Amino acid sequence: MAFYKIKKVWKLKDNKVTPENFYNTRRDFLKKLGAGSLFLPGTSFISRPAFSSLYPPEVNKTYTISKPLSPESLVTTYTNFYEFGSSKNIWRRASKLKTEPWSITIDGLVDNPMVIDINDLIKKLGGIEERVYRFRCVEAWSMTVPWAGFPLNKILSLVEPKKDAKFLKFETFYDPEIAPGQKQKWYPWPYQEGITIEEAKNELSFLATGIYGKKLPNQNGAPLRLVLPWKYGFKSIKSIVKISLLAERPIGLWEKLAPNEYGFWANVNPKVSHPRWSQETEQQLGIDGRIPTVKYNGYEEQVSYLYKGLEKTLQDKLFR
Numbered sequence: 001m002a003f004y005k006i007k008k009v010w011k012l013k014d015n016k017v018t019p020e021n022f023y024n025t026r027r028d029f030l031k032k033l034g035a036g037s038l039f040l041p042g043t044s045f046i047s048r049p050a051f052s053s054l055y056p057p058e059v060n061k062t063y064t065i066s067k068p069l070s071p072e073s074l075v076t077t078y079t080n081f082y083e084f085g086s087s088k089n090i091w092r093r094a095s096k097l098k099t100e101p102w103s104i105t106i107d108g109l110v111d112n113p114m115v116i117d118i119n120d121l122i123k124k125l126g127g128i129e130e131r132v133y134r135f136r137c138v139e140a141w142s143m144t145v146p147w148a149g150f151p152l153n154k155i156l157s158l159v160e161p162k163k164d165a166k167f168l169k170f171e172t173f174y175d176p177e178i179a180p181g182q183k184q185k186w187y188p189w190p191y192q193e194g195i196t197i198e199e200a201k202n203e204l205s206f207l208a209t210g211i212y213g214k215k216l217p218n219q220n221g222a223p224l225r226l227v228l229p230w231k232y233g234f235k236s237i238k239s240i241v242k243i244s245l246l247a248e249r250p251i252g253l254w255e256k257l258a259p260n261e262y263g264f265w266a267n268v269n270p271k272v273s274h275p276r277w278s279q280e281t282e283q284q285l286g287i288d289g290r291i292p293t294v295k296y297n298g299y300e301e302q303v304s305y306l307y308k309g310l311e312k313t314l315q316d317k318l319f320r
């Protein structure tokens with residue numbers, strides 16, 4: 001993150017890029033197959049069990065975007081995952097991560113702490129849904145992605161936070177043998193991030209298990225990663241092993257390293273520059289030219305109530 005320079009990787013690769021509409025065509029195709037196998041005995045050789053029962057999930061139409069989706073081939077190959085190295089091109093290396101079995105600890109100030117397998121957790125919460133969100137990295141690139149997963153507030157209902165729980169802290173796995181970036185001792189591993197409990201209850205806060213109608217690829221944070229579409233991307237922590245409810249504000253990995261560049265709040269705002277570059281515009285993955293960045297990444301209507309009053313007291317700190 002520290003020495004970032006935008007490279008137009010899609011220019012180097014080009015023609016393998018998936019057309020935006022391919023994903024939707026494939027989804028319709030899968031739907032038709034599914035429906036056909038239910039109602040037409042003659043076609044039952046194409047049976048539902050041929051597909052994983054969770055994917056592709058039902059689309060939640062409340063969360064759609066008029067913009068075209070970013071090409072899947074870029075979203076899955078141009079990734080930030082410092083555990084596997086500081087370049088964008090770590091997707092092959094991330095395949096080393098073993099995501100099954102995977103258990104998640106939810107602890108701290110809750111009435112029902114638990115250690116639970118990811119598949120059991122999904123079952124317990126009643127499955128997954130799909131939502132299309134914009135996503136804005138602090139490095140001034142952005143994408144539009146169909147995430148699969150469940151709202152974060154379902155976790156809260158499950159573990160029942162105590163009254164004095166004010167923050168959530170999230171933690172990524174720690175295994176330097178598999179993730180060579182974690183051998184670099186100057187990073188305060190494991191990756192951690194935090195938000196307030198009010199932010200966690202917001203309708204947009206999402207835990208993703210998949211993208212583009214399939215399970216998450218390792219490089220995008222399998223098997224479970226946070227998605228907070230109104231905040232800079234570094235808040236959306238990948239490959240989560242632990243969620244803790246706390247009374248005190250946690251300090252994330254980037255905040256520990258460079259607190260005046262990457263803070264706790266990190267809400268998107270084109271008017272508040274990163275100390276070393278402007279946040280006025282952004283480069284969309286796979287699309288030439290730049291577009292204006294929008295406050296709260298376009299989600300002001302859904303999230304502004306969270307920051308009433310704070311805008312005055314925190315000022316720029318609320319936006320980096």
Ligand SMILES: Nc1nc2c(c(=O)[nH]1)N[C@H]1C(S)=C(S)[C@@H](COP(=O)(O)O)O[C@H]1N2
Pocket residue numbers: 001075078079080081082083136137138172191219220221232233234235236237238239
């Ligand atoms: N554990 C972990 N989570 C992480 C990161 C990381 O390096 N490690 N990078 C963050 C940053 S800076 C961004 S922009 C997003 C990128 O998500 P993507 O690679 O799926 O696009 O993941 C975030 N989550």
Ligand SMILES: [Mo]
Pocket residue numbers: 080137138139232233234
């Ligand atoms: Mo980022």
